[in-house]
Amino acid sequence: MQEPVWKNRSREERIRFYEQSRPQNIRQKKQKRQVKRLRQAASVLMVIAAFFAGIAVGKGCSGGNTVIAAEREAMAEAFFQEEAAKKRSTSDLQKTETVDTTELPDYVDEQYLTVNPYSRPGKKTDTIQAVVIHYLANPGTTAQQNRDYFEELSKGEDGVSISSNFVIGLEGEVIACVPPGEVAYASNNRNSDTVSIENCHPDVTGKFNPATYESLVKLTGWLCCKYQLDPLNGGVIRHYEVTGKICPKYFVENEESWQAFLQDVQDWIDTH
Numbered sequence: 001m002q003e004p005v006w007k008n009r010s011r012e013e014r015i016r017f018y019e020q021s022r023p024q025n026i027r028q029k030k031q032k033r034q035v036k037r038l039r040q041a042a043s044v045l046m047v048i049a050a051f052f053a054g055i056a057v058g059k060g061c062s063g064g065n066t067v068i069a070a071e072r073e074a075m076a077e078a079f080f081q082e083e084a085a086k087k088r089s090t091s092d093l094q095k096t097e098t099v100d101t102t103e104l105p106d107y108v109d110e111q112y113l114t115v116n117p118y119s120r121p122g123k124k125t126d127t128i129q130a131v132v133i134h135y136l137a138n139p140g141t142t143a144q145q146n147r148d149y150f151e152e153l154s155k156g157e158d159g160v161s162i163s164s165n166f167v168i169g170l171e172g173e174v175i176a177c178v179p180p181g182e183v184a185y186a187s188n189n190r191n192s193d194t195v196s197i198e199n200c201h202p203d204v205t206g207k208f209n210p211a212t213y214e215s216l217v218k219l220t221g222w223l224c225c226k227y228q229l230d231p232l233n234g235g236v237i238r239h240y241e242v243t244g245k246i247c248p249k250y251f252v253e254n255e256e257s258w259q260a261f262l263q264d265v266q267d268w269i270d271t272h
């Protein structure tokens, strides 16, 4: 603030200079700079997260959707709005949970996921048109591990959305993750009118062992009865029929085994 320069300034300039020099204005500027830096850092992190999410989905079989930053924000927003709406009126979750869960067979272990935007959106399906069969593309993993992975996604840290209504394990155990009649993220554009079954398998061939196969026939047959589906006429499909994905691998690569499976489901229905 040298005298000659200062003296030459107009009154307006002096006022502006004075305003800019006020401690609170300097503080505001500093805060604005900090906010800007934080925003920049956040957007870089979002880009990195979206990149890794893309890799994760590319590896899986489940046909989940990669949720990139903007979509993720929109989904989170929708989720919170939904939560708020639930508080205002009767709980949607309670409504959906009363649809089907009471009638599941005894052998089904109900371990429902927390309602969240990434693996259990808490939405009712339309009328069920088919059961979709999947394989997990993750040899040797258990039903419990895969169910817990879906639950882990609820934190949104990976930005990945994958799930399944049911997972059948290597011992033939059946875990229900999302009630049938509620949307799970397994079958792409058919999530809203199908029930999904993911299956564990011991090796890279993707062939189900006898215990898994037996439970799969039993559960698929039961679902066909429940939703009045004809397994031999489009009521039971592979993920392959939805997107062309090689899933479930063994049934896609061995058409005769797939047809035999459909017949086994029909036989189960005929005898129950």
Ligand SMILES: [Zn+2]
Pocket: 061, 062, 063, 133, 134, 135, 186, 239, 245, 247, 248
């Ligand atoms: Zn699949």
